[in-house]
Amino acid sequence: MSPVRSAYIHIPFCRRRCYYCDFPVSVVGDKPPGGSGAQINGSNSGTIAQYVQVLCQEIRQYVSSGELLQTVFFGGGTPSLLSVEQLNQILTALDQQFGIATDAEISMEIDPATFDLAQVKGYKAAGVNRVSLGVQAFQPELLQVAGRSHTVADILMAVDLIQQAGFTNLSLDLISGLPHQTLEQWEESLEQAIALSPTHLSCYDLIVEAGTPFSRQYKLGNTPLPSDEMAAEMYRTAQRLLAANKFEHYEISNYAKPGYQCQHNRVYWKNRPFYGFGMGATSYLYGERFARPRKTWEYYEWVKQEGRREKAVGEDERVRSQTRVGKPALDLLDTLMLGLRLAEGLDMAWLIEQFGEEAIARLWKCLQPYLQDGLVAIVPAPKDDQLPTSSHLRLTDPEGFLLSNVVLTTIFEEFE
Ligand SMILES: C[S@@+](CC[C@H](N)C(=O)[O-])C[C@H]1O[C@@H](n2cnc3c(N)ncnc32)[C@H](O)[C@@H]1O
Ligand code: SF4
Structure with missing residues (x-):
């Protein structure tokens, strides 16, 4: 079995659910008027604190493959709803259980208007060295169409705080093919993103996921969704504009300045193993993918049961020694x-x-x-x-x- 050097941690809380998103998240409500990220954490501290406790328990139940972690990825949901102390608790559990390499890439997805300067500085001091900011679009009307809980001003403020905190590795997420989005608006979003000097850009083509408000509201191929030809033109526009601005198009949806490819995501694309922790997270170990329950209480129950099972029969060790023999079961x-x-x-x-x-x-x-x-x-x-x-x-x-x-x-x- 290939060595396991990567861990994905799912933080399943969002202020509200965007209309296109089907990720396993639990909605904790918008920030109080005039409040900061810290206040959001405060108002939901019970729920999030309980989750962090169970998550750390899950991490501690694992047996290390003996390799230090080279990449850790906090994905969501909105990991920036974690307080610095909660982030430290999770990193400590990972370090104690597996060890985190001193030069590890530690990424965190963060959302505009969910953090302040002290918080983002705290994340950096805790070891986070790469942040991925969910922008999606730079037009107020498109943010509204998508059900985002932030404004364009919040995006600019978020980038400013991230840069003030001293982060040098910043990724921005954008979505093309949103309802009502024009080619000109897409080009404008790309240009605004480039002007903020990120080291990495993820440009996702909208997927209308079953069960989301988008799937009830819009029909594929019909206006106000762009036609296939328009969606393809948006893709070509991103490729052309970003190449002209010295971004390598290193993966279908991802662009990076030289030296800034996302090392964690490369593990997925290279079909290498990784740990996955948290509600709805998938792990890929011993040639098998395993998805955790997508509902909070089911995940809590699963962690309890899984812990008992492992301790009682040591079954994991048995599976491990069997699959270590021979070549990895690559498909x-x-x-x-x-x-x-x-x-x-x-x-x-x-x-x-x-x-x-x-x-x-x-x-x-x-x-x-x-x-x-x-x-x-x-x-x-x-x-x-x-x-x-x-x-x-x-x-x-x-x-x-x-x-x-x-x-x-x-x-x-x-x-x-
Ligand atoms: C799982 S989200 C987490 C990041 C963060 N919560 C946010 O939304 O800003 C990661 C990214 O996936 C993309 N995404 C989520 N759902 C999508 C969909 N249905 N189609 C295309 N991109 C999507 C968005 O660009 C988002 O920033
Ligand atoms: S903030 Fe991100 S994870 Fe949460 S609902 Fe929106 S797209 Fe999904």
């Missing part, structure tokens, strides 16, 4: 689905070593039409039509990335 389709998201693609020699020449020759054959029409590339290009063993297989940017689902569907049909 070809998962590996392709995740690895082709990265601009660097996948090393053919490594694919052959992991999955055998026969499977990769089949893959090579089914990709021929896409190699010919330029959606897939092989770098460097092979000299003959033999299976190239010393090249990287990748989707082209932007057209291959845009049609990644078409390419992947062909691959899935071939292997399933």
Whole structure:
């Protein structure tokens, strides 16, 4: 089994639920008028404190693989609803259980208008060295359409506080394809984001998730949602504008200045194992993905039961010693689905070593039409039509990335 060096921590609280979001979150209410992030924490301190206690219990129930953590990611929800003390409690539990490398990347997703300067300075002092701010758009009307609980002024204030606190690694999240969003507004959002000098940008194309207010309100392909062609144009615009501003398009939805790719997310795309802790979080250990319950009380109950089971029978140890033997149980389709998201693609020699020449020759054959029409590339290009063993297989940017689902569907049909 590959060493486990990454941990995802889910903080499932939000002031309100955005109309497009289906992440496992529990709504704790808007901030009191004129209040600061600290007050929000204060007004929900009971709920959040109880969650942190259970989360730390879950962390302490794990057996370390003996490796220090190189990446820790606090995702949400809104991790900036944690007080500095609560964040420290979680980091202490992780450090005691696994050890956190001194040069580890520690990321935290934060939302505008949920923190003040003292709080964000406290996060930095606790060890957080990368923050990802949920911006989504720079137009008040689009923030409203999306159900965001902050204003454009809050975004600018948040970036100012983050920079005053001394963070040098800042990522911003934007969404394209929002209802009523025009190409000009999207371009304006990209330009405003670039002007704030982030080191990283995530540009997500809106997914209308089942069960969200968006899914009840809007129909795919119909106005006010953009057409497929408009959504593709927004994607190309991001790629062009960000490349012109020296951002590497290193993953389908992610752009970074040189040296600032998100190391934690690279673990996912490389299909490497990671711990996942907290309500609704997924872990990937011993070749298996495991999702925790998405409801608070069910998660609390699960942590209690899981603790008893582990202590009683040591079952985890047994599973561990069995799966340590032999190669990691890598799954070809998962590996392709995740690895082709990265601009660097996948090393053919490594694919052959992991999955055998026969499977990769089949893959090579089914990709021929896409190699010919330029959606897939092989770098460097092979000299003959033999299976190239010393090249990287990748989707082209932007057209291959845009049609990644078409390419992947062909691959899935071939292997399933
Ligand atoms: C899980 S959220 C957590 C971050 C933070 N709570 C926030 O919203 O600002 C991470 C990012 O996922 C993106 N996201 C969430 N739901 C989405 C959807 N349905 N379609 C596209 N992007 C989405 C948003 O850009 C968001 O910033
Ligand atoms: S703040 Fe982030 S996690 Fe919370 S509901 Fe909105 S998009 Fe989802």
